Amino acid sequence: MKIFINGRFLSQPLTGVQRYAAEIVTAIDQLLAAGRAPEQLLRAEWELVAPPDAELSLSLDRIATRRTGRRHGHLWDQLDLMRAASGGMLISLANAGPVLHPDHLAVLHDAQVFRRPEFFGWTYRTLHRSLGRLLARRATIATVSNFSRNELASALHLSPMNIAVIPNSAEHFARTVPDFGTLDRLGIAPHRYFLLVGSMARNKNVALAVQAARDLARPDFPTVVVGGGHNQKIFAQNPVTSDQSVIFAGRLRDEEIAALYARATAFVFPSLYEGFGVPPLEAMAFGCPVIASTAEAVKETCGDAAVYFDPSDADALRRCMVTRIEAGPISSDERLRQNARLATYSWRKSAEAMLHLIAATKTPTS
Numbered sequence: 001m002k003i004f005i006n007g008r009f010l011s012q013p014l015t016g017v018q019r020y021a022a023e024i025v026t027a028i029d030q031l032l033a034a035g036r037a038p039e040q041l042l043r044a045e046w047e048l049v050a051p052p053d054a055e056l057s058l059s060l061d062r063i064a065t066r067r068t069g070r071r072h073g074h075l076w077d078q079l080d081l082m083r084a085a086s087g088g089m090l091i092s093l094a095n096a097g098p099v100l101h102p103d104h105l106a107v108l109h110d111a112q113v114f115r116r117p118e119f120f121g122w123t124y125r126t127l128h129r130s131l132g133r134l135l136a137r138r139a140t141i142a143t144v145s146n147f148s149r150n151e152l153a154s155a156l157h158l159s160p161m162n163i164a165v166i167p168n169s170a171e172h173f174a175r176t177v178p179d180f181g182t183l184d185r186l187g188i189a190p191h192r193y194f195l196l197v198g199s200m201a202r203n204k205n206v207a208l209a210v211q212a213a214r215d216l217a218r219p220d221f222p223t224v225v226v227g228g229g230h231n232q233k234i235f236a237q238n239p240v241t242s243d244q245s246v247i248f249a250g251r252l253r254d255e256e257i258a259a260l261y262a263r264a265t266a267f268v269f270p271s272l273y274e275g276f277g278v279p280p281l282e283a284m285a286f287g288c289p290v291i292a293s294t295a296e297a298v299k300e301t302c303g304d305a306a307v308y309f310d311p312s313d314a315d316a317l318r319r320c321m322v323t324r325i326e327a328g329p330i331s332s333d334e335r336l337r338q339n340a341r342l343a344t345y346s347w348r349k350s351a352e353a354m355l356h357l358i359a360a361t362k363t364p365t366s
Contacts, residue, residue, distance in 0.1 A: 001038060003358070005052030007065070008077060009094040011059065016278050017109055020144070020168055021093035023056060032062035035347040036352075037358040049084045050077045074127070084085065089358065094122030096131055097139070104139035105361060107166065108132060110297070111151035111276025112203060119202040119273070132156060140361050142166050142354075144276040147297040166353050169345040170281035178259035178286075186224060186249055191329065194246075194321060195288070196262040197257060197279050198271070205270040205293070205311050210246050212268075212317035219244035221265060221325055227253050244268030254285070260287040266324045269293060272311050277301040284338040289330050291320045303344075305337040 009021040027050060031037050032046065034286075046063040050056060050071055056065050069080025074096065081090075082098035090097065091252040092106040113120060113128045120128075135141065136156035142164040143149050153160040183190060194213065206225060213223035224247045248305075261267065267283035269292040277298040280290045284305060292298050293311035305325070309316040 002045050003041070003045070004085040004088050004090045004156060005046045005048040005063065006077070006081060006085075006090060006092035006094070007048045008073075008081070008096070010054035011051045011072070012094070016035040016168070016276075017094045019172065019278075020107075020109070022058060023169070023172055023347045024093055024166070024354060025063065026353060027062070027149060027347040029058075029063045029356060030062040031145070031208055031348070031351055035064050037355045041359055045088075049081060051080070061214045065239060068210070074131075089361070091354075091358070095128070097135065099131065099134035099138055101138070103361075104135070105142065105358060106135045106139040107144070108135070108152055110142050110148050110273070110277070112273055113154045113336070116203060116273050119207075120331075123315055123347070124163050134157045140357075142357065144168055144179060145300055146260055147298050147300050150273040158313040164353070164357050166357070167280075167345050168276045168278045169347045169350060170285050170342065171257055171277060171334075171347055173254065173282040174285040176254045176258040178262050179253070179255040180259045180263070182252065182256040185265060188222065188224060191265055192221055193264060194221065194266055194268050194291075194324075195226070195260050196223060196268045197226045197260075197282075198269075199228045200229035203271055203273045205272045207315050208311065209268050209317065211314040212270075212321065214243075214245045215314060215318045216321050217245065218325070221321075222247050223266075223268065224249055224260060226250070226257060226260065228271060234317050243294075245352045257282075258286065261288045263279070264288050268317065268321075269306075270309075270311050270317065271295050274298055274301075280306060284342055287330055287335055287338065289324060289334060290338075291317065292326065301341075303337070303341050305334070305341040 009018045012018050018229050048063050050067050052067050068084045071080050078098050089103045090101050097106050105274050109169050113125050113136045144167050149160050149163045196209050226249045231355045245296050261283045266289040269280050271293050274295050274297040280292055280302050290306040292302055292306040307320055309320050
């Protein structure tokens with residue numbers, strides 16, 4: 001039996017989807033090396049196949065790795081990977097894969113291109129809608145939350161019972177050693193700032209959090225925004241330069257972000273739409289209080305370990321920030337609720353679920 005893993009995620013910028021793929025592959029490799037997998041999967045030949053520009057950075061013992069082909073992006077998926085993975089089962093963990101592969105397990109992380117098409121350009125939206133529909137007809141589909149399962153089932157005309165849920169986790173940040181020098185470099189004091197981590201994509205709703213921070217008018221409690229470059233369409237009505245209320249920190253290393261989680265007054269997560277919502281769990285791993293939007297997947301992930309606000313109401317967020325300042329450090333009860341949420345998820349448990357799903361699907365061709 002041959003099992004191939006789509007390694008195109010190793011040629012892409014690191015976001016939550018690519019992190020998920022890397023952590024799942026690493027956890028599967030560890031389970032295989034320890035002999036903790038269904039017998040037929042222990043006997044299988046495993047190989048991660050990546051494009052020519054991929055960085056083969058994962059440390060794997062049981063899963064072989066190789067680059068193949070000359071193409072890039074979706075063309076590599078549909079042509080080079082399709083050829084390389086013939087004669088075996090293929091696992092694609094990052095929203096895309098060859099639509100004609102006959103024995104394919106694909107993870108679609110959310111239904112955002114169907115539910116919130118206004119967040120995307122026409123080309124991206126059209127391509128990913130088509131990919132999703134074709135994969136739904138040919139592949140076994142998995143996703144990362146019950147919310148996403150129901151959304152995908154509705155959008156792709158599938159039964160929710162036929163979509164497996166294999167969640168994210170946050171241990172990758174719990175293992176990170178914080179670089180506390182980051183606070184000095186940004187000119188902020190411990191436990192006297194709010195933190196937001198996310199890209200400038202429209203679903204992340206960063207502009208509303210910026211508005212709330214400026215309305216809060218507490219320069220002694222600025223909001224630090226960590227993430228990719230500024231999206232001028234999002235900030236058309238608000239300057240993107242740092243000021244006394246908002247500090248745009250740009251992209252930071254994991255060690256720097258970990259330090260900010262560990263010393264923030266609270267973590268703010270204003271997303272309009274998520275398939276799961278990992279950053280709140282990352283914040284909880286460092287005992288950081290979480291103020292999160294009422295987006296359904298975020299509520300599913302955070303449970304009773306966060307304070308919620310309507311993501312269309314900047315003043316509601318401002319009021320939550322005021323309440324958090326007045327409450328002071330995280331309480332023991334809040335920390336217990338966070339630990340309970342963190343215990344719900346682990347990459348090992350998700351990898352075990354993935355292995356059992358693979359074993360339950362049609363036996364790959366030898």
